[in-house]
Amino acid sequence: MRRILRLALAMTLSAGTLVALGGTSPPALALNNGLARTPQMGWNDWNSFGCNVNDGLIRQTADVMVSSGMAAAGYKYVNIDDCWSTRSRNASGDLVADPQKFPSGMKALADYVHGKGLKIGIYSSAGLTTCAGYPASLGNETRDANLWASWGIDYLKYDNCGDHQGRTAQQRYTAMRDALAATGRPILYSLCNWGQDSVWTWGAAVGNSWRNTGDIQANWNSVMGILDSQVGLESYSSPGAWNDPDMLEVGNGLSGTESRAHFSLWALLNAPLLAGNDLRSMSAETRGILTNSEVIAVNQDWGGRQGHKISDNGNLEVWRKPMADGSVAAVLLNRGGGTATVSTTAAALGLGAGTSYSVRDLWAHTTGSSSGTVSASVPAHGAAMYIVSGGGTPPTATALRGVGSGKCLDVTGASQTSGTATQIWDCNGQSNQQWTLNGAGELRVYGSKCLDVYNRGTANGTAVIIWDCNGQSNQQWRANSDGTITAVGAGKCLNVPNNGTTNGTKVQIYDCNGGANQRWTRA
Known part of the structure; x- marks a missing residue:
């Protein structure tokens, strides 16, 4: 059989990260x-x-x-x-x-x-x-x-x-x-x-x-x-x-x-x-x-999100990959023995509501537009590949202010190191307080780091950190109408412990209760 090679170094969190988390060295993730x-x-x-x-x-x-x-x-x-x-x-x-x-x-x-x-x-x-x-x-x-x-x-x-x-x-x-x-x-x-x-x-x-x-x-x-x-x-x-x-x-x-x-x-x-x-x-x-x-x-998209199948109709399939710039890559696949039309929609691809979308054909190197349907006549054993973008205003970065604390969700020490804990701090408009909630449910900071529930934890009190965006459920968040923000993987809410208001109070997940320490507004 065949094989492939590559080198690895064991990962350890930095000393600064350990201090931020207030614990001993965790297992390598x-x-x-x-x-x-x-x-x-x-x-x-x-x-x-x-x-x-x-x-x-x-x-x-x-x-x-x-x-x-x-x-x-x-x-x-x-x-x-x-x-x-x-x-x-x-x-x-x-x-x-x-x-x-x-x-x-x-x-x-x-x-x-x-x-x-x-x-x-x-x-x-x-x-x-x-x-x-x-x-x-x-x-x-x-x-x-x-x-x-x-x-x-x-x-x-x-x-x-x-x-x-x-x-x-x-x-x-x-x-x-x-x-x-x-x-x-x-x-x-x-x-x-x-x-x-x-x-x-x-x-x-x-x-x-x-x-x-x-x-x-x-x-x-x-x-x-x-x-x-x-x-x-x-x-x-x-x-x-x-x-x-x-x-x-x-x-x-x-x-x-x-x-x-x-x-x-x-x-x-x-x-x-x-x-x-x-x-x-x-x-x-x-x-x-x-x-x-x-x-x-x-x-090679720096966001590092792997594509996945979203539609399977016998020999006709649609695969999508969210791109770091908010667009979506799509492959329309025909596995069968004859030419067939393969279609999807902007909504199925995860794009926002809109009336016009840009559709870039990556093999023909041409750009067209669509009102929402993406379709191609695909030969047997073939595929069409597109970048689809549009559908409203792209998400913008904003600060998240805790209703109970009056302070903003903040990356400790303005660090960009994966594993750094998040906290509340006086709102200051700096980049370590600017968060973007995108269509994939990620809360991004610095463009390439995601708000992350430490070690995919689900227990009350699990730390909330930043990590390289990877598409896993512990990096997916849902903004609710009452101002709470739910960690999708854990089913718990972004929480300021003990109704804290002091700069440096570390943020965690906790059972959702609608309290002021779990509600957030755009600052």
């Missing part, structure tokens, strides 16, 4: 190595070459990644998959690059790739052997991580093959996370355990991405089967921590129409965009698909 803040983009040799990997292929691919415009479009990782090493470790216990395949060694190859302005990835497995039977890293995590760091490796795809020696997936993948972190080198860590062990529930604390499915194959049925397995997983995805439905098969046996649909959907899913074709011989059509800057922009 997400990896925070500063990598993959948007889904990683690059190339992997496995889909086209399997074990036929060598120094020349990697150098030539790096060259073409630059000359074809892919690097300029955002692709930067050139990743080596299985079969790169000798069949056994050396006398010192180290992995050895196959001298026939890589005569100059991995350090020289990494230097070459870096010289192109790109990054390089390597592969191993969380077992005793790789999927192709080469030595893997279980029990040798520290040794191997240090070796890769010495070579200048930037990305680790970590598979699930080989004897696991009775250790759980979390134990095995966490051991490599810690070994990579200890090297001090930023290495993107991609978990590849094929969607086993409900990896999406713990992957964010361990890796930058996690495979949530079996291997993709270069045919339409495989692409659609993997798409189906993504339903319901969107809440686990966030900046630095991505669901991974496997590499792209664009240009590998799929038709141009199928390839455009595949690329559109993977972009909407915030999937890592890892090309799997032979870049050296790709057609102009394939290159055009992989470098479509408007589709890539949906994938």
Whole structure:
């Protein structure tokens, strides 16, 4: 089976955050190595070459990644998959690059790739052997991580093959996370355990991405089967921590129409965009698909919201992704064998009421307008992709003043660090008191941080903090007609404890009671 790699550092909250929360260090909620803040983009040799990997292929691919415009479009990782090493470790216990395949060694190859302005990835497995039977890293995590760091490796795809020696997936993948972190080198860590062990529930604390499915194959049925397995997983995805439905098969046996649909959907899913074709011989059509800057922009949107399915009518589906600027990306998918009309509405896409909407076709690169219906004639195995915007005045930032306290909802110390507690403070109009309630139910501050119920808590008194916006229910809020604000995930209200009025009183959630300490107005 195939795999993908990436490095992870264990996340800990800053000392300032701990002081703000007034507690001891909580368990790690997400990896925070500063990598993959948007889904990683690059190339992997496995889909086209399997074990036929060598120094020349990697150098030539790096060259073409630059000359074809892919690097300029955002692709930067050139990743080596299985079969790169000798069949056994050396006398010192180290992995050895196959001298026939890589005569100059991995350090020289990494230097070459870096010289192109790109990054390089390597592969191993969380077992005793790789999927192709080469030595893997279980029990040798520290040794191997240090070796890769010495070579200048930037990305680790970590598979699930080989004897696991009775250790759980979390134990095995966490051991490599810690070994990579200890090297001090930023290495993107991609978990590849094929969607086993409900990896999406713990992957964010361990890796930058996690495979949530079996291997993709270069045919339409495989692409659609993997798409189906993504339903319901969107809440686990966030900046630095991505669901991974496997590499792209664009240009590998799929038709141009199928390839455009595949690329559109993977972009909407915030999937890592890892090309799997032979870049050296790709057609102009394939290159055009992989470098479509408007589709890539949906994938790389800084808000980090993963798309999800909103309509399923047999072979006709509609998928939507909220964008950071308040617009919505939509994919109208036709899985069937003949041309069909696929439609949705601005309301279904989550846009506000209005009489006119802008509709940008991301493949035709044209802009039209609509009174509310978005529709396309879509060929068999095809998809249309749009950015739809409009529907009233975009939400604006405002201060939220507590009715009981007369003070404003405030980010402690004007910090922009995830995990910082919120409090009440004299209203001052500063950016740490400016909140935007958008159509997704998020209360945003600083543009990219969301009001967040700590650790998805539901208990009375759970702290309310700021965190990178991730679309999860503990970051969704509902403004009620009586002035209360309900945390959707917990079903409790934004609350100033003990009817406090003192600057610095920390905000929490509590059973809704309609009291003045739970009611808020726009300041």
